[in-house]
Amino acid sequence: MAESARTPVVPSDVSLPGVRLGEYAGYAAVLVETPAATAAVALHGGHLLSYVPVGQTDVLWLSPGAKPPPHAIRGGVPVIWPYFGRQGQPETLPSHGFVRTLRWHVVSATREDDGAIRLVLAPPPLAGLELDLTMELRVGDTLEQTLVTRNRGTHEIAFSQAMHTYFRVSDVSRVQVQGLEGLRYLDKNDGYAAHVQRGDWVLDEPRDPGRSDRIYTDAPGRYRLRDPDADRMIDLQVDGGRTLVVWNPGEAGAARMDDVGGAWRGFLCLEAANAGAELVELAPGATHRLTQTIRSLPLP
Numbered sequence: 609m610a611e612s613a614r615t616p617v618v619p620s621d622v623s624l625p626g627v628r629l630g631e632y633a634g635y636a637a638v639l640v641e642t643p644a645a646t647a648a649v650a651l652h653g654g655h656l657l658s659y660v661p662v663g664q665t666d667v668l669w670l671s672p673g674a675k676p677p678p679h680a681i682r683g684g685v686p687v688i689w690p691y692f693g694r695q696g697q698p699e700t701l702p703s704h705g706f707v708r709t710l711r712w713h714v715v716s717a718t719r720e721d722d723g724a725i726r727l728v729l730a731p732p733p734l735a736g737l738e739l740d741l742t743m744e745l746r747v748g749d750t751l752e753q754t755l756v757t758r759n760r761g762t763h764e765i766a767f768s769q770a771m772h773t774y775f776r777v778s779d780v781s782r783v784q785v786q787g788l789e790g791l792r793y794l795d796k797n798d799g800y801a802a803h804v805q806r807g808d809w810v811l812d813e814p815r816d817p818g819r820s821d822r823i824y825t826d827a828p829g830r831y832r833l834r835d836p837d838a839d840r841m842i843d844l845q846v847d848g849g850r851t852l853v854v855w856n857p858g859e860a861g862a863a864r865m866d867d868v869g870g871a872w873r874g875f876l877c878l879e880a881a882n883a884g885a886e887l888v889e890l891a892p893g894a895t896h897r898l899t900q901t902i903r904s905l906p907l908p
């Protein structure tokens with residue numbers, strides 16, 4: 609079973625109407641309810657599990673086989689920090705950094721005039737690392753999520769990161785991603801060879817059909833995920849991130865993942881990142897912000 613709420617995580621001075629500690633999909637979670645949307649954030653990993661604008665289905669996909677702590681959660685928005693993949697790290701370290709499997713805490717919760725709720729969460733500090741991470745979430749008619757990294761040391765520190773969002777789609781083979789045309793990408797399925805995106809992203813691109821693991825570089829930060837079968841489009845705006853990763857393992861890849869399996873058609877990951885050569889070099893005392901803003905709309 610998932611971790612239970614053993615310690616107080618929403619101190620009384622930050623609890624407010626519309627925010628409570630409960631359970632979501634078996635995880636101890638902060639449950640948020642606003643006039644415009646609901647959301648759930650697991651304390652395990654500071655992991656956004658659900659974001660549902662009023663009158664819509666969930667914008668996020670969560671694996672029906674998502675595993676309990678200490679495993680990483682498959683779905684939602686894994687927080688990848690302070691390195692993406694195993695960038696610059698030995699094989700013995702976990703993929704995608706440490707914080708997605710740590711228990712986070714709530715720093716504050718506030719309500720804005722329009723009823724939107726703003727949460728700040730943080731993981732415990734990592735021994736030997738002079739970077740601090742906090743995450744800001746604003747739940748309203750859009751979802752705004754920011755990773756705030758501060759260098760409290762005396763030397764420049766380089767790090768990579770991502771918000772590895774699993775967007776729920778009706779069928780990944782029938783959606784398109786706009787905003788990538790003409791961008792250069794490194795293809796992990798092709799030994800990181802560089803290619804140029806032609807047209808919209810689609811899963812069944814002739815060069816590598818049925819799967820995607822592409823690292824788009826110098827990416828402009830404005831994307832649209834069109835899902836005609838769901839009559840929905842998702843606008844994704846990224847600020848402070850130069851890299852976008854587009855990932856779906858495809859049928860064969862998913863068959864090797866026991867928390868995906870036959871469910872692979874139900875999501876597409878668009879990962880707002882700074883990764884590869886586009887890592888962040890943070891000066892002592894400086895702060896970096898990586899923000900994604902997600903808006904879900906009916907197709908025009």
Ligand SMILES: O=P(O)(O)OC[C@H]1O[C@H](O)[C@H](O)[C@@H](O)[C@@H]1O
Pocket residue numbers: 680693703704796821853854855877879
């Ligand atoms: O299985 P995970 O460690 O969560 O990683 C899931 C995926 O994350 C990113 O999209 C990487 O580019 C992929 O290569 C990786 O397979």
